Amino acid sequence: xxxxxxxxxxxxxxxxxxxxxxxxxxxxxxxxxxxxxxxxxxxxxxxxxxxxxxxxxxxxxxxxxxxxxxxxxxxxxxxxxxxxxxxxxxxxxxxxxxxxxxxxxxxxxxxxxxxxxxxxxxxxxxxxxxxxxxxxxxxxxxxxxxxxxxxxxxxxxxxxxxxxxxxxxxxxxxxxxxxxxxxxxxxxxxxxxxxxxxxxxxxxxxxxxxxxxxxxxxxxxxxxxxxxxxxxxxxxxxxxxxxxxxxxxxxxxxxxxxxxxxxxxxxxxxxxxxxxxxxxxxxxxxxxxxxxxxxxxxxxxxxxxxxxxxxxxxxxxxxxxxxxxxxxxxxxxxxxxxxxxxxxxxxxxxxxxxxxxxxxxxxxxxxxxxxxxxxxxxxxxxxxxxxxxxxxxxxxxxxxxxxxxxxxxxxxxxxxxxxxxxxxxxxxxxxxxxxxxxxxxxxxxxxxxxxxxxxxxxxxxxxxxxxxxxxxxxxxxxxxxxxxxxxxxxxxxxxxxxxxxxxxxx
Amino acid sequence: xxxxxxxxxxxxxxxxxxxxxxxxxxxxxxxxxxxxxxxxxxxxxxxxxxxxxxxxxxxxxxxxxxxxxxxxxxxxxxxxxxxxxxxxxxxxxxxxxxxxxxxxxxxxxxxxxxxxxxxxxxxxxxxxxxxxxxxxxxxxxxxxxxxxxxxxxxxxxxxxxxxxxxxxxxxxxxxx
Numbered sequence: 072x073x074x075x076x077x078x079x080x081x082x083x084x085x086x087x088x089x090x091x092x093x094x095x096x097x098x099x100x101x102x103x104x105x106x107x108x109x110x111x112x113x114x115x116x117x118x119x120x121x122x123x124x125x126x127x128x129x130x131x132x133x134x135x136x137x138x139x140x141x142x143x144x145x146x147x148x149x150x151x152x153x154x155x156x157x158x159x160x161x162x163x164x165x166x167x168x169x170x171x172x173x174x175x176x177x178x179x180x181x182x183x184x185x186x187x188x189x190x191x192x193x194x195x196x197x198x199x200x201x202x203x204x205x206x207x208x209x210x211x212x213x214x215x216x217x218x219x220x221x222x223x224x225x226x227x228x229x230x231x232x233x234x235x236x237x238x239x240x241x242x243x244x245x246x247x248x249x250x251x252x253x254x255x256x257x258x259x260x261x262x263x264x265x266x267x268x269x270x271x272x273x274x275x276x277x278x279x280x281x282x283x284x285x286x287x288x289x290x291x292x293x294x295x296x297x298x299x300x301x302x303x304x305x306x307x308x309x310x311x312x313x314x315x316x317x318x319x320x321x322x323x324x325x326x327x328x329x330x331x332x333x334x335x336x337x338x339x340x341x342x343x344x345x346x347x348x349x350x351x352x353x354x355x356x357x358x359x360x361x362x363x364x365x366x367x368x369x370x371x372x373x374x375x376x377x378x379x380x381x382x383x384x385x386x387x388x389x390x391x392x393x394x395x396x397x398x399x400x401x402x403x404x405x406x407x408x409x410x411x412x413x414x415x416x417x418x419x420x421x422x423x424x425x426x427x428x429x430x431x432x433x434x435x436x437x438x439x440x441x442x443x444x445x446x447x448x449x450x451x452x453x454x455x456x457x458x459x460x461x462x463x464x465x466x467x468x469x470x471x472x473x474x475x476x477x478x479x480x481x482x483x484x485x486x487x488x489x490x491x492x493x494x495x496x497x498x499x500x501x502x503x504x505x506x507x508x509x510x511x512x513x514x515x516x517x518x519x520x521x522x523x524x525x526x527x528x529x530x531x532x533x534x535x536x537x538x539x540x541x542x543x544x545x546x547x548x549x550x551x552x553x554x555x556x557x558x559x560x561x562x563x564x565x566x567x568x569x570x571x572x573x574x575x576x577x
Numbered sequence: 578x579x580x581x582x583x584x585x586x587x588x589x590x591x592x593x594x595x596x597x598x599x600x601x602x603x604x605x606x607x608x609x610x611x612x613x614x615x616x617x618x619x620x621x622x623x624x625x626x627x628x629x630x631x632x633x634x635x636x637x638x639x640x641x642x643x644x645x646x647x648x649x650x651x652x653x654x655x656x657x658x659x660x661x662x663x664x665x666x667x668x669x670x671x672x673x674x675x676x677x678x679x680x681x682x683x684x685x686x687x688x689x690x691x692x693x694x695x696x697x698x699x700x701x702x703x704x705x706x707x708x709x710x711x712x713x714x715x716x717x718x719x720x721x722x723x724x725x726x727x728x729x730x731x732x733x734x735x736x737x738x739x740x741x742x743x744x745x746x747x748x749x750x751x752x753x
Contacts, residue, residue: 137597137709152597152625203629222629223683234688242633257625 113519113536124519125367126512126540135498143172143469143493147261150485150500158257159192159248160478160503161485163334166261168485171354172472172493173263173465180458181265186334187450188251188260189476193333194285194443195244196479197396197436200544201292202229202237205433208538209300213309229295240288243281250274265462278451282444289437289444293414296437301421310430311422314521315539318343318385318427319510320375320392323399324477325350330407331399331442333477339402340375342387345425349377353475356484360501361390363509372509373501383513391513394481394506395543396435401425408449411442429514432542436479469493478503480544507543514539584637588735589693590621590728591634593645599710600654600703600717604644607701607724611644614729618737632681632690641693642731644724647700654704655720657727662696699728 116122134153138146147165151158163185170177177185200206203222207215211224219227226234251268252258260266270278300306309315325339326332340349340359351359362371363380374380374390381389392398401424406412415438422431450456471488481503488497504511518539590611596602605623612621622634635641647658662679685692701724704714713721 134709149597152595199629221680223680223687226684226687231687238632238688238690245633 113523115523118525120525121516121520121523124516124536126508126515134500138487138495138498141495143169143472143487143489143495144263146485146487146495146498148257148259151257157196157478157480159189159196159252160476160480160483161500162258162261163189164474164476164478164483164485166263166474167335167476168472168474168487169261169263170472171474172469172487172489174467175264175463175465177265177463178458178460180269180455181461181463182335183450183453183456184251184266184269184461185261187447187456188248188258188266189334190443190446190450191244191247191251191285193479194289194440194447195241195248197440197443198237198241198244198288198292200479201296201433201436201440204544205436205541208534208541209306209433210295213535213538229299233295236288236291240285244285247278247281262462263465269459269461270457272457275451275457279448282448282451286441286444286448289440290410292440293437296434300434310428310434314518314535315429315514315542316427317393317429317510317513317517319389320348320378321398321401321425322392322394322482322506323402324475324482325403326407328407329404331403331405331411331439331477332407333439333443335476338475338482340392341402341425343385343425343427344387345401348375353484354473356473356475356486356501360484360506362501362505368508368512370505370508372512373506374509383509383516385513391509392506393510393543394477394503395432395479396439397426397429397432397542398481399477400435400438406438406442408442408445410445411438414438414441429510429539429542432544436544480504481506504543511540511543514543584620585639586618587638588616588619588732589635589638589641590615590619590732591631591641591643592621592623593625593631593643594706595625596711597709599705599708599712600648600714601646601706602711603646603701603703603713603717603721603724606713607644607721607728610721610725611728614725615732616737619732629681629684632685632692635681635693635696636685636690638693640695640735641697642728643696643698644728645698645700646703646706648703648706652702654702654714654716655723656702657720657724658698658700658702659727660698660700664698697731699724699731 113124114122134150138149141149146169147162150161150165153161166185202210202225206225207219207221210228211219211221215224248254248258251270252260253268260268300310320340320342322338322340324332324334324336326336329339337350337352338356338359339347342348349359357376359376360373361376361380362373364371372380373392375392376390378388378390381391383391385391400406400415400418406415418431418434418438419426422428426435468491469489470491471486473484473486475482475484477483482501483503484499484501486497486499487495489495515536518536522535590608592604592608592611594601594604596605608621608623615621620638624631624634649658652658662682682692684690701717701720703717712718
């Protein structure tokens with residue numbers, strides 16, 4: 072009898088604890104204005120302050136398993152279909168991986184066509200983020216009501232003419248991509264050793280016209296950023312506040328002059344003081360990048376192998392690094408084009424070097440738009456761009472290939488192994504958001520801890536927590552991969568010791 | 578603006594989804610059958626994009642039928658849901674990637690972009706839009722013919738000249 076009442080008592084205690092825990096759980100779901108899906112869980116302690124906060128991913132796509140046994144040359148098409156957000160990045164990473172797999176070097180014209188295509192994509196995607204995804208935080212303002220923090224609010228703030236400009240520029244860039252690759256969303260363009268189609272001489276004047284307008288548009292965007300963000304002391308304070316600051320390593324692709332490159336080059340890594348930590352070709356990525364697993368997330372947390380995993384901590388002893396626009400600018404020693412270089416100099420003169428402020432990603436993105444536009448102008452005026460030698464036919468028997476590009480959201484690795492027929496036996500993708508996942512988790516937790524006090528959580532406050540990861544422009548649609556390719560879980564609620572108090576299944 | 582001038586008087590069928598994500602591709606599978614039997618004034622277009630990007634597809638068409646997979650869990654997989662614009666409350670859009678039709682219309686009006694006067698959505702309740710794979714689940718696969726037939730019925734009832742004089746013919750409410 073005594074045992075029975077003891078059991079009852081314990082059960083009641085457990086239920087009470089669970090219900091108290093439930094009451095203290097704040098969930099922002101779905102994360103608004105974010106590519107793909109995500110979820111944040113914030114656990115409060117009894118005083119109503121943040122105990123821990125988790126950034127979780129409720130969607131899974133077992134892509135690597137799906138690709139087994141398929142012909143490697145299908146990968147540029149298949150991977151670009153992973154999601155509608157960054158198809159061109161996957162397409163190009165896969166294409167470069169095929170070059171490596173078949174040990175084939177594309178002719179110069181093919182490389183330039185790929186780079187042109189890639190810079191057009193970069194510009195178009197960055198413009199989307201600046202004006203539509205991240206823009207609402209700055210252009211409309213972080214404290215504005217949610218109903219206005221969207222594209223309609225942005226256009227109301229910057230004016231109708233600007234809205235028209237953004238929409239028309241994006242459309243014209245996408246039309247160029249369609250001209251080059253059949254379609255903008257799922258390109259049919261990259262082949263091992265080259266590309267499927269060149270640019271006809273009679274079409275190049277149209278490319279030049281759009282390129283020049285794109286450059287004007289990028290200059291204009293930098294001006295908008297200056298006028299609306301940099302001249303606003305409150306925004307600048309927010310960008311440089313400790314809440315949005317992490318001292319980590321940074322990684323990005325650089326050319327032979329250590330300038331930012333989106334399409335090709337070596338990976339350069341700088342430490343939290345800005346000193347160069349490593350410079351390596353993509354083929355050696357496994358010597359530098361390792362993945363850490365946490366029980367509460369399906370996303371693997373990348374870290375620098377030579378430094379090691381030291382928990383979610385900052386500084387030179389922690390292998391956590393970042394990718395994406397801010398990281399690219401930090402990891403490079405300059406931009407590859409003159410106007411972007413000027414903007415880069417101003418960026419670092421204003422914020423110091425390296426820049427550890429996560430929200431500076433938005434500014435870095437604008438600097439990168441300028442480089443993309445300038446590079447597009449260079450390429451469409453290069454006489455070789457209308458060349459007809461666009462393919463080197465592969466003759467080698469394939470075994471293994473590694474390719475890398477800078478996706479708008481950061482470094483993207485593809486790695487395939489095949490049998491002698493070129494059928495995939497192993498595929499590994501490390502996507503941008505995965506490279507960033509550890510720093511992003513820290514950002515969310517830090518913002519939550521700094522902003523949620525005594526249980527007070529307003530809509531504006533939640534938005535500020537979301538701003539911490541929105542700056543990375545994360546896309547989780549392809550960041551997760553597990554064996555069955557299915558997401559069996561929605562939420563886990565954990566106690567202070569990490570024990571699961573409650574589990575909600577799909 | 579190329580291609581958009583030719584849209585006046587035509588009807589758009591916009592099939593949405595990702596055909597690598599099992600049932601998420603239900604509408605795409607349906608549209609690949611549907612495209613063989615539609616009247617000549619109908620353009621059938623597939624997309625894996627969402628939200629803001631859809632504006633470019635819808636622009637210039639007076640009428641559009643959107644096909645999509647939906648997972649409410651409230652009815653058996655394979656059930657067809659017919660939704661009109663009135664069913665899409667002008668809620669605060671959580672994301673431009675998931676921008677609702679009212680947001681798109683507002684954006685279009687704001688920027689002088691011509692948006693369809695009539696948009697109807699025919700969605701199919703699906704079982705599994707999360708797993709990687711090109712196959713539909715059996716229930717959804719079995720219901721595909723009904724999906725195509727229902728979409729074709731709507732298109733046949735819409736006037737060939739694309740005018741809006743038969744607005745009342747647009748069905749409302751659920752089809753099940």
